[in-house]
Amino acid sequence: MLRNNLFFKTSELKFISSYARRMNDELNSGDIGYYHLIHTSLELIDESLEFIKDKTHIKNIVLVGMGGSSCGVKALQNLLFDEKENDRELLILDNTSSHSFAQILKKLKLEESLFLITSKTGNTIEVVSLFKLIIAHFGIEFSRIRDYFVFITDRDSKLHKEGENLKVKTFFIPNNVGGRFSVLSAVGIVPLCFCGYNAKALLDGAKQCFEDFFIHxxxxxxxxxxxxxxHKNANINVLFSYGDSFKGFNEWYIQLIAESLGKKQGYKRIGLTPIALIGARDQHSFLQLIMDGPKNKTISFLRVLNSKKSPVIPNIDFEFLDSSSNGVSLHNLLNAQCEATMNALIAENLSVDLIELDYLDAWHTGYLMYYYELFTSTCGIMLGIDTYNQPGVEIGKLILKKILDAQTNS
Structure with missing residues (x-):
C-alpha cells in the first residue's frame, strides 16, 4: 500500500469539503479525461500486445517525445527497473540535443528497432524534427516508414492524418487527456506493453488510489x-525522494506541478514551485539551505519500505573508521537517513509529509503517479486556476516559429 503521513496541523473537514465536491464535479463532468484512464486504457493493453506479439525481431523500442509525452514514461522505466518480462530495451529521445541523438542512434540497428513518435497535438516541432532526422539517418524510404514507426497522438491530429497517409499504426490519446496527465494513456501503456512491463498492475494501482480518494x-x-x-510563507514544495530509481519520477513531478500550477490570475502570479531531490545524495548539497535558509519551503519525503535485493554492510571493523552501519542492509541505511533528515526538519517547525510505498513495483507505481495527479488537480482547484492549460508555453512556441521562419527565409 501507499501511506501518507502528515507532520503538520490539519484542517477541519468543513474548511476543505467544498474542494472535495468540486473534485467530484470535475470527475463527473467528463471534461478531464485522465480520471477515467484506469478504465479506458485497459483495452490498450490487448491492442498493444496483439500488435507486438509477432515482432520478435524487435530488440529496441525508441520513444520520441517531449514533455508530457516522455517524462512519465521515463519515470516508469526508472521505477520498474526490476519488472521486465522480455529483453527489449526502451530508449527515450526527449531533447533536440545533437549529443543525445547521436549517442542513442549509434546503438541501433534499423531492422531491430521500432520508433514510437509521440505527440498529443501531432505537431510538436521537436518531435517532428527528430522524426525527420531518424528517417534521414537510416535512409528510410517513405513506403517503408510504416515498418519502423508507430504513432501515438490525438485522433484527427496532424500526426494521425500523416499516419493514415503513410499507413502507420496509430494509438490514440483521448482528446480530453492533457499531455502531462497522459502517462496512463497510450503514451505510457504502449511502450510498457512492448517492453514487457506489467501495465495491468500499473492501472490496478492507480484504480486503488482513485477509490481511496473518491469512494473511501x-x-x-x-x-x-x-x-x-x-501556507503563509512557503510557496516552494521540495520532493525528497530516497533512491536513484526516483530520478525520472522527480523530473515528471517537476513538469506536472510547474506546468499545471504556475499561472497568471489577472495581474497576480501564483503557483507552487517544485524542487526535486534524491536522497541520500542531496543531503550533502541542498539540505543546508532547507535547514538554515528561508522558511519558504514545504518538504515531501518519499521512500520505499522494503527492498527485495539489498546487500548487507559487512561487519568489518577498522581502528579509526565508523562501524555504526555494520550489519545493516544498504536499503535500511538509506531509509534511516531519510528518517533522520525528516525528523531534523520537523524539529525546525517546517511543514513535512512522508509518502511510503511498501514495495517498488508496477502496482505501487500506478498508485503513486495517480496520487500526484490528484494532488495537482486538487491544488489547481484550491488556487482557483486552470490546471490543464499552459499559455506561457504556447507563447514561446509562437516566438520559436517566427525565429525559424526568419532563418528559413534569410
Whole structure:
C-alpha cells in the first residue's frame, strides 16, 4: 500500500469539503479525461500486445517525445527497473540535443528497432524534427516508414492524418487527456506493453488510489494540498525522494506541478514551485539551505519500505573508521537517513509529509503517479486556476516559429 503521513496541523473537514465536491464535479463532468484512464486504457493493453506479439525481431523500442509525452514514461522505466518480462530495451529521445541523438542512434540497428513518435497535438516541432532526422539517418524510404514507426497522438491530429497517409499504426490519446496527465494513456501503456512491463498492475494501482480518494474519502491529499496551497510563507514544495530509481519520477513531478500550477490570475502570479531531490545524495548539497535558509519551503519525503535485493554492510571493523552501519542492509541505511533528515526538519517547525510505498513495483507505481495527479488537480482547484492549460508555453512556441521562419527565409 501507499501511506501518507502528515507532520503538520490539519484542517477541519468543513474548511476543505467544498474542494472535495468540486473534485467530484470535475470527475463527473467528463471534461478531464485522465480520471477515467484506469478504465479506458485497459483495452490498450490487448491492442498493444496483439500488435507486438509477432515482432520478435524487435530488440529496441525508441520513444520520441517531449514533455508530457516522455517524462512519465521515463519515470516508469526508472521505477520498474526490476519488472521486465522480455529483453527489449526502451530508449527515450526527449531533447533536440545533437549529443543525445547521436549517442542513442549509434546503438541501433534499423531492422531491430521500432520508433514510437509521440505527440498529443501531432505537431510538436521537436518531435517532428527528430522524426525527420531518424528517417534521414537510416535512409528510410517513405513506403517503408510504416515498418519502423508507430504513432501515438490525438485522433484527427496532424500526426494521425500523416499516419493514415503513410499507413502507420496509430494509438490514440483521448482528446480530453492533457499531455502531462497522459502517462496512463497510450503514451505510457504502449511502450510498457512492448517492453514487457506489467501495465495491468500499473492501472490496478492507480484504480486503488482513485477509490481511496473518491469512494473511501481518504483525506490526506486534500489536507496536504490545502496546507501547502494556503501556507503563509512557503510557496516552494521540495520532493525528497530516497533512491536513484526516483530520478525520472522527480523530473515528471517537476513538469506536472510547474506546468499545471504556475499561472497568471489577472495581474497576480501564483503557483507552487517544485524542487526535486534524491536522497541520500542531496543531503550533502541542498539540505543546508532547507535547514538554515528561508522558511519558504514545504518538504515531501518519499521512500520505499522494503527492498527485495539489498546487500548487507559487512561487519568489518577498522581502528579509526565508523562501524555504526555494520550489519545493516544498504536499503535500511538509506531509509534511516531519510528518517533522520525528516525528523531534523520537523524539529525546525517546517511543514513535512512522508509518502511510503511498501514495495517498488508496477502496482505501487500506478498508485503513486495517480496520487500526484490528484494532488495537482486538487491544488489547481484550491488556487482557483486552470490546471490543464499552459499559455506561457504556447507563447514561446509562437516566438520559436517566427525565429525559424526568419532563418528559413534569410
Amino acid at each position: 474519502k481518504k483525506e490526506e491529499i486534500l489536507q496536504k494540498a490545502y496546507h501547502y496551497c494556503t
